[in-house]
Amino acid sequence: MGSLIKIINIFLVFLFLASCSSIEFVYDKKYSLNKYMKNTKIVSLSEKNEYLLSYLNKKLENNEEANEYTLNISSQIVEKITSTNQDQSATSYYINSIVEYKLINNLENCTIYLETIETGFSYNTKSAGYSFGTDKSIEKNKKQNLEYNAEVFLKQISSLSKNEVCINENQT
Numbered sequence: 001m002g003s004l005i006k007i008i009n010i011f012l013v014f015l016f017l018a019s020c021s022s023i024e025f026v027y028d029k030k031y032s033l034n035k036y037m038k039n040t041k042i043v044s045l046s047e048k049n050e051y052l053l054s055y056l057n058k059k060l061e062n063n064e065e066a067n068e069y070t071l072n073i074s075s076q077i078v079e080k081i082t083s084t085n086q087d088q089s090a091t092s093y094y095i096n097s098i099v100e101y102k103l104i105n106n107l108e109n110c111t112i113y114l115e116t117i118e119t120g121f122s123y124n125t126k127s128a129g130y131s132f133g134t135d136k137s138i139e140k141n142k143k144q145n146l147e148y149n150a151e152v153f154l155k156q157i158s159s160l161s162k163n164e165v166c167i168n169e170n171q172t
Helices: 002-019 050-060 134-158
Strands: 040-044 069-084 090-105 110-124
Touching (some): 040 050, 050 069, 050 134
Parallel strands (some): 040 069
Antiparallel strands (some): 069 090
């Protein structure tokens, strides 16, 4: 009886180890952008991109001189009312950041990455006279949302660095 329990325990340990063999951590910031660092010119195609541009400039160390890559960014922020009071005043909003990233390999004269990434958050309004920090909180959440959007993009291009494939050759 003792050897049967020992065999079952060994089997359970083996099963546990086998099931955990392909664990992928969700919050893994250890991706490599070395190929794009100091080698990418960032161009804004929209006017309201100041924070996103500064964040990407910091991450990629933007280089305005001749470089191998150009990143074109076009963004918009859409605010939707998700619920209203009986008097038709808005009580809940959803803010969606839609950013289109286009990464161009200047040496090959082709686009290697083209993606639109949408991220968003919701917030509830307070009664008139009680919304002391709401505006600052909304701005902080917008910045965090744009940072998250940029992090999603940076993680996706980090996987391109090993094997870049032109999406559309000679059509930048």
